[in-house]
Amino acid sequence: MGKYKRIREEAYKANMELKRQGLVISTFGNVSAADVKGRFFSIKPSGVPYEKLSPSKMVVVSFDNKILEGNLRPSSDTETHAVIYSNFKGIAGITHTHSPYAVAWAQAKKSIPVLGTTHADYSSKSIPCTKPLSKNSIRGKYETETGVQIVKHFKKHGLNYNEIQMVLVACHGPFTWGSSAGKSVMNNLILEKIAEMAYMTLKINPECKPVSKELINKHYTRKHGKKAYYGQ
């Protein structure tokens, strides 16, 4: 039990934070926490209500999707997490929810353009939306294919997964990641807010265009660049 204790606790805390932030209803949504060196992660068990979760109920799975510890079946999205960890080297947490505004953009099959500085603070690019999965991918290993679709989209469009730590899977919803499980939850919350603001903006002015490169770069680099000066 000892080897996986820390990772199970981290995954448990992050899943409870997801619930606390109001990003999930019922049992929708899951967070995993990874040990990058050990190539394993801990994830929420499938269909267990958040009130009934505990660190000992969390399931430990390897990056190649083998259960290492746990008596419960892991989240049905586990294979998607495994594919993302195997390809996006170094990330240590993944969150998936069906938070409504992000889902709305995903269902509309639209990337979220950078319409203001709130978005630019976190990403200098649009929040990408993948193509819908093909019929064959859906019939086949659906959860694995969902991960593959995300990875392919980033490769095809030359996107950097360290810079854009979020994606919308078309017709489905958001997946976010980060350097810890907690950060991936925070990214899901930020994505939900950006999605909501973009939706409202385009409702007020459907012609609204993305902000200038200068404004995007100013905001992005003051938080993330080599010369970042935001915060203490």
Ligand SMILES: [Zn+2]
């Ligand atoms: Zn889902």
